Amino acid sequence: MIKTTLLFFTTALAEIIGCFLPWLWLKREGSPLLLIPAAFSLAMFVWLLTLHPAASGRVYAAYGGVYVVTALLWLRWVDGVKLSVFDWVGATVAFCGMLIIVAGWSRT
Numbered sequence: 001m002i003k004t005t006l007l008f009f010t011t012a013l014a015e016i017i018g019c020f021l022p023w024l025w026l027k028r029e030g031s032p033l034l035l036i037p038a039a040f041s042l043a044m045f046v047w048l049l050t051l052h053p054a055a056s057g058r059v060y061a062a063y064g065g066v067y068v069v070t071a072l073l074w075l076r077w078v079d080g081v082k083l084s085v086f087d088w089v090g091a092t093v094a095f096c097g098m099l100i101i102v103a104g105w106s107r108t
Contacts, residue, residue, distance in 0.1 A: 001102055001103070004052065004062075005099075007048060007051060009066055012067045014045035016070060016071060016074050018039070019038075021037055022034065049063070054105045065099075066094075066095065066098050068090065069094060
């Protein structure tokens with residue numbers, strides 16, 4: 001379960017970086033060269049999703065819970081936005097949902 005969770009967090013980070021860099025280019029007038037690492041990061045995101053042993057729908061469902069947590073941590077650490085109690089509770093619920101789905105992988 002720990003290996004799967006860490007893989008999900010790595011996957012979420014690759015997706016967020018792959019989307020954040022083009023955002024910097026478009027919204028903050030960054031260099032178009034940001035698209036190169038963005039493309040690499042998004043390709044890595046797709047590849048990382050293929051490393052899970054479960055059916056793709058289950059992987060996407062479980063990944064969504066980790067993505068919520070990772071996105072909120074990105075919001076806090078990169079964007080500098082203070083998270084509310086509702087953010088933390090929602091992240092906890094989403095993460096618990098991921099744990100429940102992953103726990104059932106070996107039983108199907």
